[in-house]
Amino acid sequence: MATIKDVAGAAGVSVATVSRVLNDNGYVHEETRTRVIAAMEKLNYYPNEVARSLYKRESRLIGLLLPDITNPFFPQLARGAEDELNREGYRLIFGNSDEELKKELEYLQTFKQNHVAGIIAATNYPDLEEYSGMNHPVVFLDRTPEGAPSVSSDGYTGGKLAAEAIIYGKSRLITLLRGPAHLPTAQDRFNGALEILQQAEADFQVIETASFSFEDAQSMAKELFAAYPETDGVIASNDIQAAAVLHEALRLGRNVPEDIQIIGYDDIPQSELLFPPLSTIKQPAYDMGKEAAKLLLRIIKKQPLTETAIQMPVTYIRRKTTRKEDYDA
């Protein structure tokens, strides 16, 4: 296989000159440039990405940090980012932090050592020095630290929409699930819902939930009906929780939505397959990933930015676990 040295030798120039041609930076005489490219073609040399990244101190790799790809919200995000990056010839190095600082720092180190061209991070630690001290761009996903480029969806409005749906359907004793306290996204939707319930002077209680895991959702659902058997409306913090509540309600012989309304959050693909199909607040996960990639590529290419904190709209998807607004209780 031909190396950059062979190309330099064949073209009668220095390796540094070949490097400048490869990376299209620094001055190279037009006649020299043509000679170098001819040598590359003759030797069937294709720029080695590793060598290229060494000369340029940057690669065509993008670091993607997610909390956990097995949470069904995140594969959509990852696909959106990947599909957009692919169109531009970029690839992903990918890692799950499990919301652990140690794992996150290890991945950031890996990204740096591989000279990624940029990072997309769904992190609980956007204020880490490791982010501000990076010499490549970072776009925060699902988080909006002040002044930093980010893509998120409007969780506060989402929470309001969810609570409004339950109130329109005339639930009398509402249970509001508060997602993990350390997740700003979960707290935004919680606060939005809280505001509407308070405004409406609704009768409601709050249940704290520790995580978004399947196991926690199942035990939470059991505890919910044990503690509040009379509840007739549940506002969940994500679709997994809502599915667990729906499961438990049906298991206890409740009719949904006649006896109890349930609304989720996210609109993961599985929610439509539940029976009755789950009403929920849709976050445009795939498009959020896509927008984050687009924003990052604009920053990498030093293109002008119209906005750096992109907030995507959320929508209420009424399926069959909430009642119509003109429901006659």
Place this chain on the structure above:
Amino acid sequence: MATIKDVAGAAGVSVATVSRVLNDNGYVHEETRTRVIAAMEKLNYYPNEVARSLYKRESRLIGLLLPDITNPFFPQLARGAEDELNREGYRLIFGNSDEELKKELEYLQTFKQNHVAGIIAATNYPDLEEYSGMNHPVVFLDRTPEGAPSVSSDGYTGGKLAAEAIIYGKSRLITLLRGPAHLPTAQDRFNGALEILQQAEADFQVIETASFSFEDAQSMAKELFAAYPETDGVIASNDIQAAAVLHEALRLGRNVPEDIQIIGYDDIPQSELLFPPLSTIKQPAYDMGKEAAKLLLRIIKKQPLTETAIQMPVTYIRRKTTRKEDYDA
């Protein structure tokens, strides 16, 4: 930041010598080695992964190729692989092929250009020259090309277990869903089920399914009940299909499992949250990813191998969509 050149200068040796020390290959006099390491420490030099990969022609990156991470079977696989690789200091470059040859070749090219240390591939094209011509190891996941290292699960037995469960529960008119014809894994489970149904001289029909997508599953379920309204047992090719069939059966007012039994395949985390919870054949997805990573690392480190074609066991998980074996029809 210190470079390898600075280290060489400070130690009074050549860059090649520093490189040999870094990579622990070739002969280096012990006294020289100590001097180089002292210089590294003094200059606070840490081996740049890109430079390291250039010298070694290999990195701490592993390429992972999956069909589609939004298919809920694959995040578990990916996590299993990632968790195991992480423990050994390896990271993932990750891509979805969408089962398209063009995308797959592009990712393989990316893996090569970044000098991955190895590849884990869930591919429909294990016989590609690009795989055999690689000069780094490849472990096939979910596919078992002759003679190549691979990790899969026992689909044929899985299909048999699924059909046996439906027959034990005394379904009279069984529908067997044949997964995508081009996927050997889908055909293995199909053939296993077929054998049992034929042995039992069961009354059954086969429905072809084009893909594992959510949309196709939903339309397939509608067509199934339109074509065979009398069917009282469905053997699905994965859990998404089974969820769609369960949804449609409930929507049509059927009681599950009293009127109709349904069995899935995979045991994705969501299946337990369905109501009634889905009976299914469990593939140990997380462990399959982990085993693939372990096998790959053993090959990379040139450790002795006891087996190279690892087949993981599958198990029947009876939940509430199949009847007990002593069901009285």
